[in-house]
Amino acid sequence: MRRRLTARQAIAAVTGDFVEAVAPPGAEIPEDGPLSWSGYADSRARATDRTGEEESVVHGLATVGGYPCVLISFEFGFLGGSLGQRTGDRLEAAYETARSRRLPLVSLIATGGSRMQEGMVALTQLQRVARASSRLRAAGLPQLAVLRDPTTGGGWATLGAGADVILAMPGAQIGFAGSRVRPADADPSAYTAEGQLVTGHIDAVVGTAELPGTLGRWLGALGAAGGDTPLLPAPVPDALSDAGLPATxxxxxxxxxxxxxxxxxxxxxxxxxxxxxxxxxxxxxxxxxxxxxxxxxxxxxxxxxxxxxxxxxxxxxxxxxxxxxxxxxxxxxxxxxxxxxxxxxxxxxxxxxxxxxxxxxxxxxxxxxxxxxxxxxxxxxxxxxxxxxxxxxxxxxxxxxxxxxxxxxxxxxxxxxxxxxxxxxxxxxxxxxxxxxxxxxxxxxxxxxxxx
CATH class of the missing domain: 3.90.226.10 (2-enoyl-CoA Hydratase; Chain A, domain 1)
Known part of the structure; x- marks a missing residue:
């Protein structure tokens, strides 16, 4: 089985300069969550003991390839990287930091989707993410996504597919339907990074070693854009042929x-x-x-x-x-x-x-x-x-x-x-x-x- 990167390992793979943000307080949530799902608090506690994380998302300020950005990283070991209300709090805070500081947003995603133990409260976090993403887009700031294994459900359909540039790790499982809910006769290749590239849903498959350089070049191209100076047209390329003007x-x-x-x-x-x-x-x-x-x-x-x-x-x-x-x-x-x-x-x-x-x-x-x-x-x-x-x-x-x-x-x-x-x-x-x-x-x- 392929070894999955933890949230911290994914961060370390792209930058050595990361300052984690303090988690926002958010609204008070009952011990077993908004649905009083029996045993949910114990599941969270075990996930924390196993991963060292308090939630499925880590975020903060980073420098990647020499360019500052806001960095989000998912911890799949914490309840499958699922999105709950506290996850939504952190994601919304990350987007708002990017907007207020006018920084690009980079997401290192590994998630199975919305958290069942929080029901519709979890599902509505996708609307929060979509709203925050739209605000960042309206501010003229770029969003880059790196799809790790797996990236499925609402995380793919918001942070992933909603990004301006979508990169994926080789062999990563990517799709709206996770492996346990897709049709039994589904073609498995359609749910891979390579399959999604062939069908035009992602931009490139990039190995771990190439990620820092690739992200840095993208941040240099997109993050350096804009400004208050008048924008000059792209220069006309030189002709590469010495052909003469046609007579007829x-x-x-x-x-x-x-x-x-x-x-x-x-x-x-x-x-x-x-x-x-x-x-x-x-x-x-x-x-x-x-x-x-x-x-x-x-x-x-x-x-x-x-x-x-x-x-x-x-x-x-x-x-x-x-x-x-x-x-x-x-x-x-x-x-x-x-x-x-x-x-x-x-x-x-x-x-x-x-x-x-x-x-x-x-x-x-x-x-x-x-x-x-x-x-x-x-x-x-x-x-x-x-x-x-x-x-x-x-x-x-x-x-x-x-x-x-x-x-x-x-x-x-x-x-x-x-x-x-x-x-x-x-x-x-x-x-x-x-x-x-x-x-x-x-x-x-x-x-x-x-x-x-």
Whole structure:
């Protein structure tokens, strides 16, 4: 059996600088709890003798990776890390400390859910946590969760799934249903950290040794955001290709579709010093053709959304909208790299809500108060590309095009012969220089130089 970390061991795994908070007094609770559950007081006493803790949660101020934060850690050995009224008191106090001191909140979670011996009083603690989390979110402060083994029930559905960045320990059991209450024929892989990553519900699986560095980089990216100074747009990336300007529309399409053209991964690696990927739409889907996350350019955090040249799927647009809204809330500028032949339009994409997902991406860009910078690095295919483009701050590379529709499809809709595709491409005025002349793009990025 895998050895579970205690609350104190989990804290020690991420920081050597932790100052525990004094537990808030809270309301007076009868010895056997609000339900007068016979033997509850004895169970608590045995849990304290076994773990050395007075409750299932420890919290206080910490420094992780050189960045201050409020740290919460669950003790699973104390009644299964369950949430009772006293747990709610401590959690609410931790959130309030983070809000009043304007610090990020990091939760190291290991819980089986609400405490049965306190009945509905225990269950309503989830509302307290949700309210406290919402207040912290409204204050523009980040919340990070590390899911230990196990993270189930209301703890997963509030502190865990409600966090901005969700990391998990390898092999951790994660799910709303714990192992004793899920259907007998349930696929066990769906309740693991690795399974939750595949289905887009967490951002990364991180081993114990990597946790301090990973959390530190995230705190550096998210905790350093905001401030009172005017927020500058993300700089336009240098073009990575020395391609010349295309002579014709069809030449532009050919350059954009070239297999040797630099792709999003190369642009992100050249632009950022560190990448902190975010994964999944939190609705059961991922899109490997869309890269999202936060990056550090020097000490400056910038959120990124980058299409990789494939048809973008609904999960991709939902993930992009999630990241853009998080950046907007935290005061981080956004960079989008556009490169797609268009939105996926197969039957599966339609069943997954392609239209609604694209609309949500458009809305996220339109609502953003932080500056958004866009560089079209390849194909700009119709609304599927435009949904991730900044209306007033879009640039293009020489080996890119942007069009209302692909020339082949335009010719087919106009009932033209295949021979007319090249002429149609010219008529669409999709070349980089055309886009600048039309006012769609602000300039053409060049290698190692400001945009033209």
């Amino acid at each position: 529309g069809w030449d532009a399409v050919g350059q954009a579709r070239s297999s040797t053209r630099p792709r999003a991964e190369a642009y992100l690696d050249a632009y950022f010093d560190h990448l902190l990927p975010l994964s999944g739409d939190r609705c059961g889907g991922t899109d490997p053709g869309l890269l999202c996350g936060f990056g550090l350019r020097g000490e400056r955090p910038i959120a990124y959304v980058a299409q990789c040249g494939t048809a973008t799927r609904p999960a991709g647009y939902r993930t992009a909208a999630r990241v853009i809204r998080l950046a907007d809330r935290l005061g981080v500028p956004v960079l989008t790299l556009v490169d797609t032949p268009g939105a996926a339009n197969d039957a599966e994409a339609e069943r997954a809500g392609a239209g609604a997902a694209i609309a949500d991406a458009f809305a996220a860009i339109a609502e953003a108060r932080v500056p958004v910078t866009t560089l079209v690095i390849g194909e700009g295919g119709s609304g599927g590309a435009l949904a991730l483009a900044a209306p007033d701050n879009t640039y293009v590379t020489r080996d890119s095009y942007f069009s209302v529709i692909a020339p082949e499809l335009a010719a087919a809709i106009l009932k033209r012969s295949p021979d007319a595709v090249r002429v149609t491409a010219d008529q669409l005025r999709l070349r980089p220089q055309d886009l600048v002349e039309l006012g769609i793009a602000r300039g053409i990025a060049a290698p190692g130089a400001p945009p033209l």
